[in-house]
Amino acid sequence: MKKHFLAGLDIADFRVLHPAAKQWLSSVANIRVHGETHQKPTELWHMEKPSLSPLPLHPFAIATVSPVRASRQFRITLDTNRYSVPAHLAGQVLTLKTSPDRLCIYQGEQRIARHVRSDDRYGDCENPDHPKPLLEQRKKARAQQLFRRFLALSPQAEASYRQLEQRRFNPHHHVRTIVALSDIYGVEAVARALADAWVYEAFASDYIANLLAQRARFTPEASALHLTRREDLLEVELQQPDLSISHVAPPPPTHQG
Numbered sequence: 001m002k003k004h005f006l007a008g009l010d011i012a013d014f015r016v017l018h019p020a021a022k023q024w025l026s027s028v029a030n031i032r033v034h035g036e037t038h039q040k041p042t043e044l045w046h047m048e049k050p051s052l053s054p055l056p057l058h059p060f061a062i063a064t065v066s067p068v069r070a071s072r073q074f075r076i077t078l079d080t081n082r083y084s085v086p087a088h089l090a091g092q093v094l095t096l097k098t099s100p101d102r103l104c105i106y107q108g109e110q111r112i113a114r115h116v117r118s119d120d121r122y123g124d125c126e127n128p129d130h131p132k133p134l135l136e137q138r139k140k141a142r143a144q145q146l147f148r149r150f151l152a153l154s155p156q157a158e159a160s161y162r163q164l165e166q167r168r169f170n171p172h173h174h175v176r177t178i179v180a181l182s183d184i185y186g187v188e189a190v191a192r193a194l195a196d197a198w199v200y201e202a203f204a205s206d207y208i209a210n211l212l213a214q215r216a217r218f219t220p221e222a223s224a225l226h227l228t229r230r231e232d233l234l235e236v237e238l239q240q241p242d243l244s245i246s247h248v249a250p251p252p253p254t255h256q257g
Contacts, residue, residue, distance in 0.1 A: 063097040063104070070094060074130060078103060083115045084126040087134035143172065150175045153182055154191040156198045163203045177205035185212045 030041040037044060068076045074090040075082040078098065085094065085105055095106040098117070105113040115125050151157045164171035182190040193211045197203055 063099045066096050066098070068094050068096045068105070074134075075124070076105060078117075080121050081118045081123045081125065083113070084124075084130040085113045086130050087132075146176060146179055149179050149182075153178070153187060154194040156194050160194055160198060160203045163201075167203065174203070174205040178208055181205070181209055181212060185216065189215065 030045075033040055034044075070076055070085050070089050070092050071082075072090050073082075074085050074087045076085060076094065076096060077083075078096070083103065083105070089107065089112065092107065094112070095108075097104045097106065100117070102117050103115050104111055105115075113127065113130070115127070118125055147161075150161070154160075161171060161175065164174050178190065178194075189212055190208065193208045193215075196211060197208060
């Protein structure tokens with residue numbers, strides 16, 4: 001009885017099937033005498049090889065090609081799973097080539113994304129490089145908005161920033177801190193502190209924070225004005241004093257003999 005490759009073989013992972021089959025061919029199948037040809041396959045191979053045509057340079061394409069449109073979240077959907085494309089292609093019509101184990105996404109002839117096909121349901125497969133340009137763009141937009149808020153604090157703000165650029169390694173850190181201080185102490189207090197800082201040539205955010213804290217410590221907080229209303233007054237009832245004790249009869253006159 002000839003031994004079959006799959007007979008009694010427990011395959012835990014199909015990725016080991018190909019190397020196991022090659023080992024079986026080289027050690028069993030190709031060196032035994034074939035039942036029809038009565039020769040070993042290794043011997044017939046050298047005889048048939050000159051008559052064989054060369055293999056194609058490129059494998060046959062078995063992918064399914066279909067047009068897809070990327071969503072605003074720069075995703076395309078296949079079998080309920082979502083796959084990312086570069087963020088700048090959100091809303092664009094693209095070409096999807098689907099294979100059993102992978103999918104490739106093209107813009108024209110250029111491949112712009114490749115993913116391993118997922119067997120899950122409603123999953124999200126994202127290439128970490130795809131959202132990076134969008135995140136950088138948003139980061140720059142937030143930085144510009146923060147810088148505009150800083151410039152609006154005081155007429156000395158722009159000149160103070162130039163000094164920070166010359167004297168500090170990270171002026172953006174000081175800008176963020178000073179803008180945050182304006183949310184705590186108010187724009188007017190920060191503007192006054194920036195003006196004083198310009199006089200003393202101390203432009204760092206820690207100096208501004210210390211100056212604001214000292215002024216807040218010695219400035220009494222305004223309390224709410226309470227007006228007494230008539231209905232808030234207590235109704236106090238006082239008893240009438242007893243004046244009878246003041247009407248005491250005079251003592252009788254004494255006779256001197």
